[in-house]
Amino acid sequence: QTVVTQEPSLTVSPGGTVTLTCASSTGAVTSDYYPNWFQQKPGQAPRSLIYSTNNKHSWTPARFSGSLLGGRAALTVSGVQPEDEADYYCLLYHGGAHDWVFGGGTKLTVL
Amino acid sequence: QVQLQESGPGLVKPSQTLSLTCTVSGDSISSGYYYWSWIRQHPGKGLEWIGYINYLGNTYYYSSLMSRVTISVDTSKNQFSLKLSSMTAADTAIYYCARYHSSGRWFDPWGQGTLVTVSS
Numbered sequence: 521q522t523v524v525t526q527e528p529s530l531t532v533s534p535g536g537t538v539t540l541t542c543a544s545s546t547g548a549v550t551s552d553y554y555p556n557w558f559q560q561k562p563g564q565a566p567r568s569l570i571y572s573t574n575n576k577h578s579w580t581p582a583r584f585s586g587s588l589l590g591g592r593a594a595l596t597v598s599g600v601q602p603e604d605e606a607d608y609y610c611l612l613y614h615g616g617a618h619d620w621v622f623g624g625g626t627k628l629t630v631l
Numbered sequence: 632q633v634q635l636q637e638s639g640p641g642l643v644k645p646s647q648t649l650s651l652t653c654t655v656s657g658d659s660i661s662s663g664y665y666y667w668s669w670i671r672q673h674p675g676k677g678l679e680w681i682g683y684i685n686y687l688g689n690t691y692y693y694s695s696l697m698s699r700v701t702i703s704v705d706t707s708k709n710q711f712s713l714k715l716s717s718m719t720a721a722d723t724a725i726y727y728c729a730r731y732h733s734s735g736r737w738f739d740p741w742g743q744g745t746l747v748t749v750s751s
Binding site: 566567568621624 | 738
């Protein structure tokens with residue numbers, strides 16, 4: 521069974537920069553995995569932030585960006601705001617089985 | 632603005648089949664670009680994609696759940712549904728429906744989710 525791995529938790533100071541990563545047990549993550557990133561705040565449904573590696577929605581703040589970094593998908597938040605404190609989930613497409621697999625999530629603390 | 636709303640029982644007995652429905656408003660479920668998805672979240676834990684369907688009834692299911700999952704669509708009601716058989720305590724979760732854009736490869740929006748507890 522495919523496992524997608526994220527950092528369980530990260531802490532960043534307001535105004536700082538943080539990078540969250542997403543790795544697949546199947547090997548290096550490429551654009552063919554169509555990496556997605558979601559933000560979830562307590563008691564709310566997840567909201568899409570980034571899709572297909574680095575594409576933003578109209579509602580995605582400019583400080584969020586997606587990329588591929590060292591065989592992983594990455595989400596970088598530049599100039600972190602207090603309201604960015606949330607859980608972040610990545611999602612990867614594994615085409616062989618046509619499976620979408622979520623990472624376990626990263627709890628981002630702004631302190 | 633498109634909205635999705637899950638409905639169904641909050642409590643299911645072990646070994647029974649869960650049936651949930653997602654009602655779509657603000658968009659036609661027959662839009663060609665979209666698949667209509669089910670995703671769940673175990674309490675306090677991560678997310679799990681279950682599967683999706685398009686308006687033609689083409690389905691894709693998560694390989695780990697495939698033997699127990701059926702997703703169907705009712706275009707006349709602008710609804711799609713999930714059936715998950717042989718429920719156990721491990722299936723206790725918040726179940727979300729979401730729209731998937733098959734060209735852009737994104738999932739949004741999501742419904743608010745419905746908690747399903749498996750207990751006798």
